[in-house]
Amino acid sequence: MAVLVQIENLRKEFGNVCALDGVTFDVQAGEWIAIMGPSGSGKTTLINILGGLDTPTSGRAIVDGADVGRLDESGLARFRSEKIGFIFQQFHLVPYLTAIENVMLAQYFHSTTDETEAREALGRVGLTDRVEHLPGQLSGGEQQRVAVARALINHPKLILADEPTGNLDEANEGIVLKLLRELHSEGHTILMVTHAASIGQLADRRIELAHGRLAQVNVRV
Amino acid sequence: MFARLVRESFVRNPRRKVLTAAALVVGMAVATATLTVALEVGDRLAREFRSLGANLIVTPESDTLPLEIGGVDYRPVDEGAYLSEADLGKLKTIFWRHNILGFTPFLDVPTIAAGMRTTMVGTWYEHEVPVPDGTSFETGLKATHPSWQIEGRWFRDGADEVVVGAALAARNPDAFAIGKTIQVTQSEPSDAARALVITGIATTGDSEDNAILVPLSFAQQYSGHPGQFRQLFVSALTKPADALANRDPKSLTPTEYDRWFCSPYISSISYQIRQVIPGVDVRAIRKVADSEGKILSHVSTLLWIVTLAALIAAALAVAATSATTVIERRGEIGIMKAIGATNAMVAGLFLAEQLMLAVVGGAIGFLFGAGLARILGASVFGTPAAPRVVLLPVALGIAALVALIGSLIPLRRAARFDPAPILRGE
Numbered sequence: 001m002a003v004l005v006q007i008e009n010l011r012k013e014f015g016n017v018c019a020l021d022g023v024t025f026d027v028q029a030g031e032w033i034a035i036m037g038p039s040g041s042g043k044t045t046l047i048n049i050l051g052g053l054d055t056p057t058s059g060r061a062i063v064d065g066a067d068v069g070r071l072d073e074s075g076l077a078r079f080r081s082e083k084i085g086f087i088f089q090q091f092h093l094v095p096y097l098t099a100i101e102n103v104m105l106a107q108y109f110h111s112t113t114d115e116t117e118a119r120e121a122l123g124r125v126g127l128t129d130r131v132e133h134l135p136g137q138l139s140g141g142e143q144q145r146v147a148v149a150r151a152l153i154n155h156p157k158l159i160l161a162d163e164p165t166g167n168l169d170e171a172n173e174g175i176v177l178k179l180l181r182e183l184h185s186e187g188h189t190i191l192m193v194t195h196a197a198s199i200g201q202l203a204d205r206r207i208e209l210a211h212g213r214l215a216q217v218n219v220r221v
Numbered sequence: 222m223f224a225r226l227v228r229e230s231f232v233r234n235p236r237r238k239v240l241t242a243a244a245l246v247v248g249m250a251v252a253t254a255t256l257t258v259a260l261e262v263g264d265r266l267a268r269e270f271r272s273l274g275a276n277l278i279v280t281p282e283s284d285t286l287p288l289e290i291g292g293v294d295y296r297p298v299d300e301g302a303y304l305s306e307a308d309l310g311k312l313k314t315i316f317w318r319h320n321i322l323g324f325t326p327f328l329d330v331p332t333i334a335a336g337m338r339t340t341m342v343g344t345w346y347e348h349e350v351p352v353p354d355g356t357s358f359e360t361g362l363k364a365t366h367p368s369w370q371i372e373g374r375w376f377r378d379g380a381d382e383v384v385v386g387a388a389l390a391a392r393n394p395d396a397f398a399i400g401k402t403i404q405v406t407q408s409e410p411s412d413a414a415r416a417l418v419i420t421g422i423a424t425t426g427d428s429e430d431n432a433i434l435v436p437l438s439f440a441q442q443y444s445g446h447p448g449q450f451r452q453l454f455v456s457a458l459t460k461p462a463d464a465l466a467n468r469d470p471k472s473l474t475p476t477e478y479d480r481w482f483c484s485p486y487i488s489s490i491s492y493q494i495r496q497v498i499p500g501v502d503v504r505a506i507r508k509v510a511d512s513e514g515k516i517l518s519h520v521s522t523l524l525w526i527v528t529l530a531a532l533i534a535a536a537l538a539v540a541a542t543s544a545t546t547v548i549e550r551r552g553e554i555g556i557m558k559a560i561g562a563t564n565a566m567v568a569g570l571f572l573a574e575q576l577m578l579a580v581v582g583g584a585i586g587f588l589f590g591a592g593l594a595r596i597l598g599a600s601v602f603g604t605p606a607a608p609r610v611v612l613l614p615v616a617l618g619i620a621a622l623v624a625l626i627g628s629l630i631p632l633r634r635a636a637r638f639d640p641a642p643i644l645r646g647e
């Protein structure tokens with residue numbers, strides 16, 4: 001398998017706080033990686049750098065050939081829209097847009113909108129009858145499924161999921177994890193931050209962080 | 222999608238939108254009102270100034286200098302050049318013909334009236350002038366010299382009647398009394414004396430106070446210059462001179478020339494008069510023209526300052542509400558940027574929303590402004606200023622500009638939001 005993500009000696013400082021300290025690892029295309037560790041260990045910072053939401057202080061993070069730290073503002077925007085699909089713990093949907101409009105928003109920022117494709121994406125996550133609902137009219141699980149549909153709509157190279165089930169009840173957690181399993185089986189590359197060991201076990205590999213450093217590397221599940 | 226985003230966003234948080242729109246409404250109302258009045262004020266003040274009298278004097282180019290002593294022109298009648306009365310209708314064919322409010326020809330003839338050496342001034346009080354387009358134009362002293370006072374009445378056109386200047390009448394009250402007949406001759410003794418009935422005593426404040434005024438046709442016949450006159454006083458609506466007005470037309474580029482020709486400057490109207498009546502010298506009566514220019518320019522400056530102040534206030538209000546809106550919508554901006562929105566896309570979204578507000582605010586402000594202009598016009602000039610539809614696109618354009626300027630700093634800030642801290646909830 002080809003290497004999709006290369007992380008070399010990655011370091012990120014917020015003032016005097018070192019969130020990541022010399023992290024190095026690779027991710028093969030099609031892998032599902034669980035990034036684990038206690039709060040403040042640098043998991044979200046790592047995901048944010050890989051997704052082009054943050055820039056490293058030093059080191060390199062290369063995703064599908066793009067050195068994220070070297071991209072300018074417009075390059076980062078293009079990188080996020082073309083290569084990355086984000087799934088956040090807080091869902092982060094635009095509150096005044098319906099489910100389908102939220103999905104189409106990602107299409108719009110990528111290139112052009114395609115309502116049929118957006119409906120299909122929502123159908124895939126089991127929300128065919130909820131496409132015209134606003135986020136406030138959807139349950140947490142449904143909102144997260146809209147976020148999954150939005151993350152997939154532009155066929156990203158890498159899906160970054162930050163505690164995707166952290167705000168969900170058990171039933172909805174199961175639905176979202178099932179979706180992630182399906183995506184993985186289709187060959188999508190997934191980096192998922194999670195606290196829960198049971199969820200981490202679903203991944204191909206676990207990478208554990210502690211105080212911004214790799215505590216355990218390449219733990220094959 | 223963009224339109225859907227703008228529409229959905231536009232209808233949210235109506236209170237904030239109402240505040241922004243209200244700032245624009247007030248700004249545009251004041252701007253529309255002052256612009257309407259500013260456009261009106263030139264015309265209105267110019268018309269009021271025209272009640273002071275003529276502002277242009279037309280003489281033959283090759284005329285000799287008048288030999289005047291105590292208001293009496295001692296030039297022999299055969300000396301000097303004359304202009305043709307038949308050409309006068311052409312004045313109402315020039316480009317700025319509607320700005321020609323009146324004109325009056327003068328023909329001075331040295332004469333002896335009731336035994337006193339004086340000047341006979343042949344002129345019109347109310348006279349119909351045929352215009353080449355088949356219409357006619359009524360003009361005369363009534364239009365060009367409205368400040369002249371008359372005791373009794375003015376002479377009738379074509380009648381053997383005379384109005385005596387007040388100073389001359391005071392020198393011989395017995396001879397120059399209303400209702401009396403005086404004899405006028407060109408030399409003494411003479412067999413060719415003509416009798417004229419005095420219909421009025423005129424107080425002019427000019428040299429005509431020492432003259433007698435008769436119908437132009439009488440003076441022409443009397444002096445042997447039928448259909449001719451020596452001087453023409455013209456009352457024209459003009460705009461204050463600026464840098465372009467004082468340029469030599471020959472030095473102007475074709476575009477500058479068109480702008481100059483199509484502006485009612487004293488210089489361009491004079492130029493147009495010379496075009497239709499060749500061989501004349503057209504001069505501005507500087508004292509009147511300069512005062513008009515200064516007052517018009519001061520009033521215009523004041524109105525522009527008020528307009529600018531209102532627009533700056535509106536822009537500041539828009540900036541304040543925009544800044545609050547941007548802060549409130551940080552989360553939304555963060556999400557959009559996380560899923561691939563560029564800075565330009567985020568800025569464009571907010572800008573489109575501000576422009577929609579500008580259109581609404583500008584249109585409502587225009588309506589209020591038109592009403593305000595009516596009130597201002599009525600209180601300052603006595604008649605309400607007519608609304609000018611041409612100002613609607615101007616108001617919308619200015620509103621858009623104000624909204625854009627007011628939103629510039631908040632928009633830059635929105636575009637530079639870093640999505641990571643926003644999504645972390647910081």
